[in-house]
Amino acid sequence: MSSSATPTATAAEAADAHSNRWKALAFIALAQLMVVLDATIVNIALPSAQRDLGISDGNRQWVITAYALAFGGLLLFGGRIADLWGRKRTFVTGLIGFAGASALGGAAQGEALLLGARALQGAFGALLAPAALSLLAVMFTDAKERAKAFGIYGAIAGGGGAVGLILGGFLTEYLNWRWTFFVNIPFAIIAALGAYFVIREPAGGRNRSPLDIPGVVLSTLGLVSLVYGFTRAESAGWSDSSTIGLFVASAVLLASFVLVESKVKAPLLPLRVITERNRGGVYLSLGLAIIAMFGLFLFLTYYLQIVKGYSPVKTGFAFLPMIAGMITGSTQIGARLMTRVPPRLLMAPGFLTAAIGMLLLTQMEIGSSYAGLLLPAQLLLGLGMGSAFMPAMSLATYGVQPQDAGVASAMVNTSQQVGGAIGTALLNTIAASATTSYIADHIGGAASKPQQQLVQLQGLVNGYTNAIWFAVGILVLASVIAMTLVNTGRPDMSSTSGAGEGAEDEIKVPVIAH
DSSP: HHHHHHHHHHHHHHHHHHHHHHHHHHHHHHHHHHHHHHHHHHHHHHHHHHHHHHHHHHHHHHHHHHHHHHHHHHHHHHHHHHHHHHHHHHHHHHHHHHHHHHHHHHHHOOOHHEEEHHHHHHHHHHHHHHHHHHHHHHOOOOOHHHHHHHHHHHHHHHHHHHHHHHHHHHHHHHHHHHHHHHHHHHHHHHHHHHHHHHHOOSSSSSOEEEEEEEHHHHHHHHHHHHHHHHHHHOOOOHTOOHHHHHHHHHHHHHHHHHHHHHHHHSSOOOHHHHHHHHHHHHHHHHHHHHHHHHHHHHHHHHHIIISSOOOOOHHHHHHHHHHHHHHHIIIIIIHHHHHTTHHHHHHHHHHHHHHHHHHHHHTTTTTOOOIIIIIHHHHHHHHHHHHEEEHHHHHHTTTOOOOHHHHHHHHHHHHHHHHHHHHHHHHHHHHHHHHHHHHHHGGGOOOOHHHHHHHHHHHHHHHHHOOOOOOOOOHHHHHHHHHHHHHSSSSOOOOTSSSOTEEEEOOSSSSSOO
């Protein structure tokens, strides 16, 4: 009798675990959306916050930079904490901390508290983001389920920034800039409660080794110097002595970090995580694609508001085709084909499709039609990025032992964060330089004030299109890297739950060894 009861019990347990996984995905996706949209939601609210709190023009960039530095600098540490302390516990702690930091930011009555709250948001985001991705990696091991789960996650990771622009515009225009902070609190509380009661983290796979303190210090300082170097380059210029000093310090610190990691017994970032060619290819191509995307968000927002005169809300809604394209590319194209074709055949064409969308935007002029140019360009960008992001997110934890899943996930977020900082600084500098030289060349022929204003607008658009040409090249490079470095085959259609824990080198499919 007991022998017949066991299969039934096992089937019931399997059904329950299956249901729990999908419920857990909803809460993980909600948390990821909150973290990603927070990178852009405050941008639209910044002018209002600056006015209210009396923040100087020189200091306003710190509202964005404080978040980016804490988030980018602490990601590897956050990923290792998730491996060491448990992914679920780290995830819930990150959510509670993020909610608290958001409450502080929304209630801030002065510049110092607002900047401190943004840095705290970044620090708790650095705990939360790698824990979220590594939870997915260890929970979804069946190839078909994994494709669907990462399709949803990829759509959110790619489209969350544009959602932030819509939400930021709506909240700023109809409520108050403070709501761009307060809106995180219900997101975080719902996700934390759901995660606490629903997520069942698979047993084992915890990294019990002592924390690599020299690695933590070197990686954090190195990444902070790198991100701040690019941020400073945007405001002070590339030849500024502080900018150069930050880049030199970053190179020395990160080189020392690699040296330390190759020597210590329990490294913060085991070098095997990044030297495997598929994962390396993902981190590199994804970072390049984010450089192009962040530059685009910036220029399209400026173009729509300054040149076309759109309101913040209208600007936000103008990004909807890109979000629709990303969701379609990720859940319909990526998720359906991921179990049928090798990842590089999704990633490389995806980045190329996005490059074609970007190429259309090089034709922007003052009077360009939204429906005729911007809409098709955004659809192509969204479809391409969605199709490429989805297998990239899954492949980022390719062949990783469970105890390294957190830090492998942190590397994805690090490549995105550093890519965002580089994209904003590099492309903005190119655009500003092209705008200045265009106005200098053409302003002499403008006699009246309306003609001068027209030249200035033409100069702005010329700057944007010049920078967008660089973004096209960066996306083509991302496509070439994905096609060259990513050489894993089509995922195995069978579940991988029976694989041995030490099977890292034997796994040739993007699944987690269990």
